[in-house]
Amino acid sequence: MDYTRIQAIDARIKDQVPDLSTFDKQETAVKSYEQHCISCHGAPGVAPEPFSLGMMPAPSAIVRVARQRSPAELYWVIENGIKMSGMPAWKYRLSGQEIWQLVALIKQLPKLSKSQYAQLAKQRNTPNQTASHVSETAFVSASERNNETLSGQVALQQYNCNSCHVIQGIASAIYHVGPPLNNMVNRRFIAGTLPTTRENLVKWIMNPPHFKPQSLMPNLQVKRQHAEAMVDYLYEISDK
Structure with missing residues (x-):
């Protein structure tokens, strides 16, 4: 090995x-x-x-x-x-x-x-005032350099979302600690707090306690571009 x-x-x-x-x-x-x-x-x-x-x-x-x-x-x-x-x-x-x-x-x-x-x-x-720069x-x-973009599916795994949520397309995402995300974008509210819009989903993923301090979902320091990729994926797997 x-x-x-x-x-x-x-x-x-x-x-x-x-x-x-x-x-x-x-x-x-x-x-x-x-x-x-x-x-x-x-x-x-x-x-x-x-x-x-x-x-x-x-x-x-x-x-x-x-x-x-x-x-x-x-x-x-x-x-x-x-x-x-x-x-x-x-x-x-x-x-x-x-x-x-x-x-x-x-x-x-x-x-x-x-x-x-x-x-x-x-x-x-x-x-360090003397450090040189490259x-x-x-x-x-x-x-x-290769202009790779992080897919929402990969982003959800990188931030370990699959340890708490059921997520279509991710084999290890089978746990019901938090709500399933398969049809998240069609719900009226996010955590009963925010109206469900694309922008609100992005902001929620980036900092849940800011919008609901008592939420058990922690701030995982998700970068905005990664949160946007996650939301794009949630729209892909939602029921049309």
Whole structure:
């Protein structure tokens, strides 16, 4: 399985690697790493969170990954995730710039001592006035470069809507925690609060507690373009 995973990733790498020395590793990347990565992968002198130790398969030690994988491989894995593991796809939540910043930091981690990493973490909120910049095109993700659009069906899965709702066309969406969404667009009101219109559906998906504070549906930080794609899909599967 490990061999298959490596070969599958290698076969899909297409992106050119920008000059990693131009990315801000000491501020933005450290902050992003501690928000999204450290709980599972740890850092020099920092253990991962206890929950990750029981994951199967266990998350890889970040220093080993940094030594063994090329920047292009790291970028692809962060962007697309690894199926049948706990590694998520970040392509819909992190920009290409943020992913390359993470890659630049990860490649430096094997060279850092415990105290050096601790110092980086301590200083992560200090603006870095000397960081150089690269062309904006280097920040764009592979999906953005290829003009790919996120389908509503994929968006609903990326934000884990299928864990609470029945949704036509998504095999795993079979749960009645929340109302079924198959004919959502034909209901008069959204959660008994908002008149059902396309725009109101988009706004509801982006921030349900704003419109109904007692709602059990949390704010999943859904981007507007993703919410619009979800609503388009809900119209596709509705009873005409």
